[in-house]
Each structure stands twice: as C-alpha cells, then as structure tokens.
Amino acid sequence: MNWLKQPASDTQVTHGQRLWLYVLAAIIMFLLVVPTLLVIPMSFSASQYLEFPPREWSLRWYETYFGSIAWMDATWTSLKAGLLTTLLATPLGTMAAYGLYVSQHKWSRLVFIFLITPIMIPVILIAIGAFYVYVQIKMVNSLAGLVVAHTILALPLVLIVVSSAFRSYDMNQEMAARSLGASRLTAFMAITLPQIRFSVITAALLSFLTSFDEVIVALFVSGGDNSTLTRNMFNALRDQIDPTIAAISTIMIAISSALLVAAQVFGKSRD
Amino acid sequence: MSSISSPANPNETLLKQHAAREKWVLLGLSAPALILVLIVMVLPVGWLFYLSFIGSEGTVSMENYARMLESKSYGRIFVTTFKVSVLTTAICIAIGYPLAYFLSQLPSRAANICMLAVLLPFWTSLLVRTYAWLVLLQRKGLINTWGIEAGLWSEPIALVHNLTGTLIGMVHIMLPFLVLPLYSSMKAIDPDYLKAASNLGAKPSQSFWQVFFPLSLPGLFAGSLIVFVLCLGFFVTPAVLGGGKIIMVSNQITNNIELFFNWGAASALGVVLLVVTLVILYVASKLLPLDNVMGGGH
Numbered sequence: 021m022n023w024l025k026q027p028a029s030d031t032q033v034t035h036g037q038r039l040w041l042y043v044l045a046a047i048i049m050f051l052l053v054v055p056t057l058l059v060i061p062m063s064f065s066a067s068q069y070l071e072f073p074p075r076e077w078s079l080r081w082y083e084t085y086f087g088s089i090a091w092m093d094a095t096w097t098s099l100k101a102g103l104l105t106t107l108l109a110t111p112l113g114t115m116a117a118y119g120l121y122v123s124q125h126k127w128s129r130l131v132f133i134f135l136i137t138p139i140m141i142p143v144i145l146i147a148i149g150a151f152y153v154y155v156q157i158k159m160v161n162s163l164a165g166l167v168v169a170h171t172i173l174a175l176p177l178v179l180i181v182v183s184s185a186f187r188s189y190d191m192n193q194e195m196a197a198r199s200l201g202a203s204r205l206t207a208f209m210a211i212t213l214p215q216i217r218f219s220v221i222t223a224a225l226l227s228f229l230t231s232f233d234e235v236i237v238a239l240f241v242s243g244g245d246n247s248t249l250t251r252n253m254f255n256a257l258r259d260q261i262d263p264t265i266a267a268i269s270t271i272m273i274a275i276s277s278a279l280l281v282a283a284q285v286f287g288k289s290r291d
Numbered sequence: 292m293s294s295i296s297s298p299a300n301p302n303e304t305l306l307k308q309h310a311a312r313e314k315w316v317l318l319g320l321s322a323p324a325l326i327l328v329l330i331v332m333v334l335p336v337g338w339l340f341y342l343s344f345i346g347s348e349g350t351v352s353m354e355n356y357a358r359m360l361e362s363k364s365y366g367r368i369f370v371t372t373f374k375v376s377v378l379t380t381a382i383c384i385a386i387g388y389p390l391a392y393f394l395s396q397l398p399s400r401a402a403n404i405c406m407l408a409v410l411l412p413f414w415t416s417l418l419v420r421t422y423a424w425l426v427l428l429q430r431k432g433l434i435n436t437w438g439i440e441a442g443l444w445s446e447p448i449a450l451v452h453n454l455t456g457t458l459i460g461m462v463h464i465m466l467p468f469l470v471l472p473l474y475s476s477m478k479a480i481d482p483d484y485l486k487a488a489s490n491l492g493a494k495p496s497q498s499f500w501q502v503f504f505p506l507s508l509p510g511l512f513a514g515s516l517i518v519f520v521l522c523l524g525f526f527v528t529p530a531v532l533g534g535g536k537i538i539m540v541s542n543q544i545t546n547n548i549e550l551f552f553n554w555g556a557a558s559a560l561g562v563v564l565l566v567v568t569l570v571i572l573y574v575a576s577k578l579l580p581l582d583n584v585m586g587g588g589h
Binding site for chain 2: 028029030031032033037041042044045048049051052053055056058059062069070072112113115116118119120122123124125127128131134135137138140141142143144145146148149150151152153168169171172175179229232233235236239250253254257258261265266269272273276277279280283
C-alpha cells in the first residue's frame with residue numbers, strides 16, 4: 021500500500037488522505053452511467069415485466085418495435101427532422117459565427133447574445149409560441165414547421181462551438197490567401213474551413229441530437245403522420261411502462277454513443 | 292496608418308468607407324440566422340405576451356395575472372417550481388463539486404476516460420434517461436426488489452411519482468451542466484498558486500479552502516446558474532417521474548393548453564417564467580460575462 025502514502029498533488033496531500041474522494045467520485049460516476057445502461061439488458065427480456073437480470077432472453081420487444089408501422093413512421097420522422105435540422109442549423113450557425121467574429125462589429129456581441137437566447141429561455145415558450153403561430157398558418161403537424169423550430173434550438177450550439185474554434189484560429193492565414201488573390205469565399209473554403217472542420221462536425225452532430233432527442237416542441241407541433249419518436253415515447257410513458265420503450269431506448273442509446281464516439285474521433289484535432 | 296498620412300488623403304477616406312461597408316457585409320452573414328430566430332422565437336413569444344393580457348371576454352384585462360396572485364393552486368405551482376429547482380441545484384453542487392475536483396486532479400489521459408462518465412449521459416436522450424429511472428425506481432423496480440431481497444426494507448417504498456423520483460431524475464440530468472463549466476474553471480487554476488501555498492506552510496486543507504476553492508467559485512457559480520435556470524423550465528422529468536404530483540410551471544402551461552384550451556392563462560404563466568429567467572440571467576451577466584457562462588460547457 022505504498023501508493024496510498026505517496027503525495028497526490030503539489031500540496032503534499034497523500035492518496036490515502038484522498039481515498040474518500042476517489043470512492044465518492046467512483047460512486048457518482050457509477051450512478052451517472054450505469055442506471056441508463058441497465059435498460060439495455062432489460063430490453064432483451066422475454067417477460068412483460070422489465071427484469072434484471074432477465075430470466076429469459078428474447079427479441080420480442082424489438083420485433084414489436086420493428087413490426088409497428090406507427091413506431092417506424094415516427095422513427096423516420098425523427099431521422100428526417102434531425103437531418104434537415106443539421107443541414108439548416110450548421111451552415112446558418114457557421115455563417116453567423118464567421119460574420120460576427122471577423123467583422124468585430126460593435127453589434128457583434130449583442131447579436132451573439134440574441135442568437136443564443138433560444139437555449140436560455142424555457143423551451144416550453146418556444147413550443148407553445150410556435151404551436152400558436154402554426155395553428156394560424158396551418159403548419160401544425162408539418163415536418164417543415166418542426167424542422168424550423170428545432171433549427172433555432174440547434175443554432176445556439178453551432179454558434180457557440182464554431183465561435184470558440186474561430187477564437188483559437190489565426191485569421192491572418194485567410195488574409196494571406198486573400199492577398200494572393202483568393203476571394204473571401206475561396207479563402208474561407210480552402211484555408212479556414214478545413215482547419216475548423218472538427219468544430220463544425222461537432223456542431224453538426226450536436227444539431228442532429230438536439231432535434232432527434234427533443235420532446236417538448238415535438239409534443240406540440242408534431243403529430244399525425246409526422247409524430248416524432250420522442251413524442252410517441254413520451255405519450256406511451258405517461259400511460260404505462262411498455263417494454264417496447266426499453267428496446268427503443270436501447271437503440272437511441274446506441275445512436276447517441278455512436279455520435280459521441282464520432283465527435284471524439286472526428287470532432288477533435290489530432291495535435 | 293493615420294499617423295503617417297494626412298487626414299485630407301482621399302485614399303484614407305475611401306479605405307475607411309470600404310472597411311466600414313465590409314464590416315456591415317460581414318455582420319450581414321448573421322442575418323439569415325437572425326431572421327429565423329426573429330420569426331420563430333421573438334414573434335410567437337411576443338404574441339403570447341399579447342395573449343396574456345387578453346381576458347376571457349376577449350378584451351384587454353389583467354385577469355390572467357390576477358388569477359395567479361389570488362389562486363392558491365398557482366401559488367403552489369410557483370412554490371413547487373422554486374423548491375424543486377433549489378433542491379436540484381443544491382444536490383448538484385454537493386455531488387458535482389467533488390466529482391469535478393476529482394476529475395481536475397487526474398492526469399489528462401485518465402481525466403479524458405473518466406470524463407466519458409459525464410459526457411455519455413450528456414449525449415443520451417433526456418427521455419431515455421428519465422425512462423430508465425422510472426423503470427428502476429417503480430414499485431416493482433430494481434431498487435425496490437433488491438432492497439427487499441437484501442432486507443433493507445420490507446415493503447416497496449415509493450421512490451417515483453413523487454418529489455424523490457423527480458429530484459433523482461433531475462439531478463442526474465443536470466449534473467453534467469454543473470460539472471463541465473466547473474471542471475474547466477478548475478483546470479484553469481494555476482497549480483503554482485497551490486505550490487506556493489504549501490511552500491509557505493499551508494496544510495493541504497488550508498491550501499484547498501483558502502486558495503483553490505475561492506478560485507473555483509466563478510465556475511461553480513456559472514454551473515449552478517445554468518442548472519437553476521434550466522430547472523425552472525423543466526417539463527419532461529417532473530411529468531414522468533412526478534406522476535402528476537409534481538406540477539411545475541411548464542407542466543401547468545401544458546395543462547392549460549391541452550386540457551383547458553386556456554391560452555390567456557398559459558401565456559401569462561409563460562411570461563412570468565420568461566421574465567424570471569431573463570432577470571436571473573441579466574443579474575448574472577452583470578456579475579459574470581454571459582457568453583462565458585453559456586460557452587463554459589464547451
């Protein structure tokens with residue numbers, strides 16, 4: 021147990037004296053990760069009641085999910101909404117981040133704060149506000165309406181992530197390209213974008229997840245043929261504990277983990 | 292440039308004009324995003340603001356606000372919202388501070404691995420995590436089954452569809468929002484300060500409380516603020532884990548619309564929620580740069 025007597029930091033506190041901290045941190049990290057993951061084995065249970073560990077394994081809840089037209093439609097709607105939100109929010113947010121950063125305009129800060137308000141104000145306001153307006157213009161239950169509302173929720177994240185990339189990027193490189201005759205657009209595309217691409221990819225992944233996981237706006241403005249997966253899940257949760265939800269949750273955890281891995285692999289520069 | 296050329300130089304005037312025009316063009320790149328937010332957020336929220344002053348007779352009135360002051364049930368909703376938000380924030384601080392501290396003391400490779408424990412829930416759907424807690428905490432759920440088998444308690448205890456369940460779910464969801472900004476502010480503390488403190492004879496606990504802790508306060512404040520403000524507008528977790536017993540402002544807004552079609556009442560509640568949120572953020576921005584607060588987690 022020599023390790024316990026070794027200093028753990030510059031303040032000469034030993035690992036032994038810090039043991040309580042390690043134990044506490046381990047418990048907290050366990051509670052952060054494991055409860056969610058327990059849903060995965062439970063989803064392969066053959067029983068109507070969610071058991072852990074399952075006494076008998078089966079794929080019946082996955083069969084129910086993949087065999088249900090309603091669940092499949094909802095999944096497609098969510099995937100489409102996520103993809104369209106990403107395609108809209110990423111370029112718009114990157115453009116805004118570039119303009120605000122490069123112009124150093126006296127209004128830049130104000131516009132930045134305004135553009136990140138959608139994640140600061142309670143989502144319920146955006147949800148019922150959009151719902152009210154969509155009712156008037158007959159856009160309730162439309163994919164377009166859902167995507168536009170999700171886009172303003174994703175924009176702040178794109179703006180924050182891409183802006184921070186610009187702050188650590190040397191704009192003189194773009195200047196050099198332009199002094200050699202490149203237009204601003206060419207210089208941005210050829211010089212700047214490749215160097216900030218990691219942040220842009222992270223921003224795109226976050227945009228997708230923002231839309232794909234979003235519940236409250238979807239609850240109000242999606243419906244009918246365009247119900248999202250989360251909307252249907254939420255409604256099912258309020259009624260009963262349907263094991264099909266465990267199967268869907270497992271698939272959603274797989275998607276989030278894949279995106280997190282993608283962000284770790286593609287979203288970080290290898291330096 | 293102005294120091295070498297005379298102010299009458301026509302080139303300089305032209306250059307200045309050109310630079311000013313270019314600044315506007317560049318600022319204009321944010322216009323599409325700006326227009327979208329104006330149409331989809333500002334316009335509808337403004338409309339709600341207007342609706343909140345329209346009474347049941349269709350005329351301008353304060354009845355929607357008066358009802359909030361008079362009705363006991365509305366008072367309870369505000370108290371519940373405040374209580375749940377304060378408790379969630381307090382528990383997040385109590386749990387999140389040691390965790391962030393632990394992470395900040397690790398060598399970077401180990402910290403990156405342990406950080407996944409914070410990031411994984413952050414990236415997992417809120418609905419999925421809420422569902423997982425519902426499954427674990429219900430009467431016949433895992434916690435109750437194991438607790439009874441281990442002889443810790445004999446009857447299933449009510450862990451869900453009440454305040455306990457709501458708090459467990461909300462703390463789980465909010466913790467990363469506290470830990471991430473706190474961690475980055477702890478990493479920014481110069482370790483030389485701590486070396487200096489122990490060099491001057493401070494015990495480890497002294498150098499922690501008198502040097503490290505005060506320096507970590509801005510990050511703690513930023514994280515707590517994000518958690519508290521997000522809690523105020525929470526909807527999904529109280530709706531699922533509160534089982535209809537924990538009615539927060541957002542839940543009541545939904546009830547007003549879905550059950551009673553009462554847009555005036557819903558809008559007035561929304562306006563109150565919005566004003567409270569903005570006031571808190573405004574006061575906080577006076578104490579701390581706001582874009583740092585919101586960007587702290589990234």
